[in-house]
Amino acid sequence: MLDLFDSRTRVYAAGAVLAGVVLFLGIEKLEEPDLTLFQLLFELVDIVPIVLTSVGVVLLFRETQRQREEQVRLIRDLEVARVQGQRWRNEARSVLQGLGEAIDAQFSRWNLTEAEREVALLLLKGLSHQEIATVRATSERTVREQARAVYAKAGLSGRATLSAFFLEDVLAPIEGVS
Numbered sequence: 001m002l003d004l005f006d007s008r009t010r011v012y013a014a015g016a017v018l019a020g021v022v023l024f025l026g027i028e029k030l031e032e033p034d035l036t037l038f039q040l041l042f043e044l045v046d047i048v049p050i051v052l053t054s055v056g057v058v059l060l061f062r063e064t065q066r067q068r069e070e071q072v073r074l075i076r077d078l079e080v081a082r083v084q085g086q087r088w089r090n091e092a093r094s095v096l097q098g099l100g101e102a103i104d105a106q107f108s109r110w111n112l113t114e115a116e117r118e119v120a121l122l123l124l125k126g127l128s129h130q131e132i133a134t135v136r137a138t139s140e141r142t143v144r145e146q147a148r149a150v151y152a153k154a155g156l157s158g159r160a161t162l163s164a165f166f167l168e169d170v171l172a173p174i175e176g177v178s
Contacts (some may be wrong), residue, residue, distance in 0.1 A: 011060065013055050020051035103166055110153045118147040123159055124166065 002031070024047040029035060035043070089096070107117045115136075122132045129147065133140040147159070156162050 009059070013059055016055045017051055020054065021047060043098065076178050098174070099166075106166070110150075112150060112153060116146050116153070119143055119161065120150045123147060124163060125151070 007144060021044065025040065028047075029040070030045045032039075034075060103121070104117075107120060118136065119132060122135065127135065129140050129143045132143045137145065150156075151158055151162065154165070156163065156165060
């Protein structure tokens with residue numbers, strides 16, 4: 001529970017509890033100046049839960065505000081990412097369409113079945129065998145076999161070489177690396 005609040009907030013909360021207790025005890029002492037120490041302690045026991053509850057409500061309100069601000073920031077960041085992603089897709093639409101057509105043509109040259117094409121595309125998108133099995137409503141074993149068939153028909157050794165086959169010439173060269 002203490003992890004929710006920073007040290008400054010905890011210090012302020014402790015100060016507020018202490019000030020509240022002193023204030024309430026001071027008011028009690030003013031109302032009844034002849035209170036004994038035992039009666040004063042009894043009043044303290046009576047006052048502390050009220051003060052702690054009040055400070056707790058303020059702390060919860062403060063934490064709710066902080067979470068609301070964080071939520072607004074995350075929503076704003078997500079919207080910025082969506083706009084940037086949409087802009088990239090719009091700018092790259094013709095290139096992506098051409099790449100998709102080129103990938104499909106290569107799949108045809110490799111004589112991939114429809115299921116193998118789908119598995120190959122999902123592998124290119126970075127899905128795991130388990131994720132592909134879930135998406136395709138099939139077993140992970142079936143997906144592994146279809147992936148092996150793709151690699152065999154393409155003459156490739158695995159997922160990395162499949163991705164590299166299509167992306168090697170698409171990605172901009174790194175300076176100093178040939």
